Amino acid sequence: MAAMAECDVIMAAPEGPGGLDSDEEARREAESFKEQGNVYYAKKDYNEAYNYYTKAIDTCPHNASYYGNRAATLMMLGRFREALGDSQQSVRLDDCFVRGHLREGKCHLSLGNAMAASRCFQRVLELDHKNTQAQQELKNASAVLEYEKIAEIDFEKRDFRKAVFCMDRALEFAPACHRFKILKAECLALLGRYPEAQSVASDILRMDSTNADALYVRGLCLYYEDCIEKAVQFFIQALRMAPDHEKACMACRNAKALKAKKEDGNKAFKEGNYKLAYELYTEALGIDPNNIKTNAKLYCNRGTVNSKLRKLEEAIDDCTNAIKLDDTYIKAYLRRAQCYMDTEQYEDAVRDYEKVYQTEKTKEHKQLLKNAQLELKKSKRKDYYKILGVDKNASEDEIKKAYRKRALMHHPDRHSGASAEVQKEEEKKFKEVGEAFTILSDPKKKARYDSGQDLEEDGLNMGDFDANNIFKAFFGGPGGFSFEASGPGNFFFQFG
Numbered sequence: 333m334a335a336m337a338e339c340d341v342i343m344a345a346p347e348g349p350g351g352l353d354s355d356e357e358a359r360r361e362a363e364s365f366k367e368q369g370n371v372y373y374a375k376k377d378y379n380e381a382y383n384y385y386t387k388a389i390d391t392c393p394h395n396a397s398y399y400g401n402r403a404a405t406l407m408m409l410g411r412f413r414e415a416l417g418d419s420q421q422s423v424r425l426d427d428c429f430v431r432g433h434l435r436e437g438k439c440h441l442s443l444g445n446a447m448a449a450s451r452c453f454q455r456v457l458e459l460d461h462k463n464t465q466a467q468q469e470l471k472n473a474s475a476v477l478e479y480e481k482i483a484e485i486d487f488e489k490r491d492f493r494k495a496v497f498c499m500d501r502a503l504e505f506a507p508a509c510h511r512f513k514i515l516k517a518e519c520l521a522l523l524g525r526y527p528e529a530q531s532v533a534s535d536i537l538r539m540d541s542t543n544a545d546a547l548y549v550r551g552l553c554l555y556y557e558d559c560i561e562k563a564v565q566f567f568i569q570a571l572r573m574a575p576d577h578e579k580a581c582m583a584c585r586n587a588k589a590l591k592a593k594k595e596d597g598n599k600a601f602k603e604g605n606y607k608l609a610y611e612l613y614t615e616a617l618g619i620d621p622n623n624i625k626t627n628a629k630l631y632c633n634r635g636t637v638n639s640k641l642r643k644l645e646e647a648i649d650d651c652t653n654a655i656k657l658d659d660t661y662i663k664a665y666l667r668r669a670q671c672y673m674d675t676e677q678y679e680d681a682v683r684d685y686e687k688v689y690q691t692e693k694t695k696e697h698k699q700l701l702k703n704a705q706l707e708l709k710k711s712k713r714k715d716y717y718k719i720l721g722v723d724k725n726a727s728e729d730e731i732k733k734a735y736r737k738r739a740l741m742h743h744p745d746r747h748s749g750a751s752a753e754v755q756k757e758e759e760k761k762f763k764e765v766g767e768a769f770t771i772l773s774d775p776k777k778k779a780r781y782d783s784g785q786d787l788e789e790d791g792l793n794m795g796d797f798d799a800n801n802i803f804k805a806f807f808g809g810p811g812g813f814s815f816e817a818s819g820p821g822n823f824f825f826q827f828g
Contacts, residue, residue: 358391358392359392362387362388362389362392362398365387365388366384366385366388366397366398366401368384369381369382369384369401369402370401372384373401373404373405373408376408378405378408378409379409381401382402382405382406382409385401385405386402388401395425396421396422396423396425396426396429396432397422397429399418399419399421399425399432400418400419400422400429400431400432400435402415402418403415403418403419403422403432403436403439404435407435407438407442410507410508412439412442412443412508413439413443413508415435415439416439416440419433419435419436419439420436422435422436423436428459430456430459430460430463433452433453433455433456433459434452434453434456434463434465434466434469436452437449437450437451437456437469437473438469440452441469441472441473441476441505441506442505442506442507442508442509443506443509444476444480444502444506444508444509444510444511444512446474446476446480447473449469449473449476450470450473450474450477453466453467453469453473454466454470457470473505475501475502475505476502476506479498479499479501479502480498480502480512482498483495483498483499483502486498487515487519490522492523493519495515495516496516496520499512499513499515499519503516510536510543510545510546511545513532513535514532514533514536514543514545514546514549516532517529517530517532517533517546517549518548518549518552520532521549521552521553521556522622524556524624526553526556526557529552529553530550530553532549533546533547533549533550533553534546537550542573543573544570544571544573544574544580545570547566547569547570547573548566548567548570548577548579548580551563551565551566551569551570551583551584552583554566555586555587555623556623556624556625556626557625558625558626558629560587560590560591560626563583564587564588564591567580567581567583567584567587571584586619586620586623589619590616590619590620590623590626593612593613593615593616594612594613594630594633596612597609597613597616597630598633600612601633601636606640606641607641609633609634609637610634610637610638610641613630613634613637614634616630617634624657624658625658627657628653628654628657628658628661628664629654629661631650631651631653631654631657631664632650632651632654632661632663632667635648635650635651635654635664635668636667638650639667639670639671639674644674644675645675647668647671648668648671648672648675651664651665651668651671652668655668662691662692665684665685665687665688666684666700668680668684669681669684669685669700672684673703673704673707678704678707678708678711681704681707682701682704682705682708685701685704686701688700688701689701706784707784714764714767714768716768716771716772716781717768717772719738719761719764719765719768720735720738720765720768720772721734721737722734722772724782726772728773731769731772731773732769732773735765735769735773736806738761738765739762739765739766739769739806742758742759742761742765743758743762744759746758762803765799766799766800766802766803767799769806770802
């Protein structure tokens, strides 16, 4: 019987395709491939390990551990979606395969599906309730769920910094989650951290060029950097991939409206229709308060319109708003500085020109700063034109007429009956009128004064100046003028 059994066994297992010997040979070959894969895995040569595990699977496609090993290799290569497929196949073949469930959970977690990951880790604990790795990974999955929940709330509250913080923490456990990366990138864009946001979105697009969310964020960065035309192209591309993408649709609509209003405003300005330009820039500013760079330019443009309309204080306010939005905006500083010059606010003008020159050290900016500093210096001296009440371009005759009028108005003799305080004030004004006439009636002195030179350094000491001598020289002689008393405290003017 035994001999017959052996024969039966021999007869039941003939050599050749489909026989037991060929199955055993395939199993041994698959094991050999697996062992070679293990060697490469230990050497961290994951690509070669992947190749050998694949050969093992091709040879014996129903072995759970082969899929498990290849899943582990794919995880090391960062190919979590493929790893997820292999780990799921491993537990389909063997539902009690603990490592397979652990790897499936890790893949789900890395891809950001913390709920699915939790189910996998709970299955591991059903099979091995003391499994410390599953216990820790279950805590990690709970943490990711909490970070995700907080980030969504913070995003709605526009607390983008906190949302970025939560996504960074979540990505420590879910490094392959595109959804978390997109939310982080969108928050970075809304915080004005465009290079960081673009980097995240570009990384995703390199892996998946059809990702509508990444295309939207890429467009959002360009939109906020005032590259509106390019931004529209990305929004349109995102909508091709996902026609119902609400954010891309709204951003595209805003971008087109903003571009159109700004261009219409520029056209009206060039045509000299400043009132219409003002209205169009104002309408454009109401489209999207979040678009900082474009709005900074719109404020500066409107400031230019206001300066053309001689609404200088409004122009200064617009330029200030532009600078608040973008403190590197040189054009806004230059426009505001010119308005400060036009309104004789020279200290503010100097401050703005200093800022400009520190940023861009050009000859033109240096000259503008020098001019402002000169006007500031001149503004701190006595304004002889103002004292005489004449324009800076007044003629010699106009200066003489003005002196005659002001000298008679403030002559001490005319105010001899006034209080001591009034007499002192009028005497001071009389002296200043004489100083002003002395300087402005002399072409050389006037030129030095107009150029901002220090007259005392040029030998003219106004402290020792006697206004009466100028008065006598101007009114004295044949046909001159004199005061004569007609009674106590009364005077009349007598011409020769």
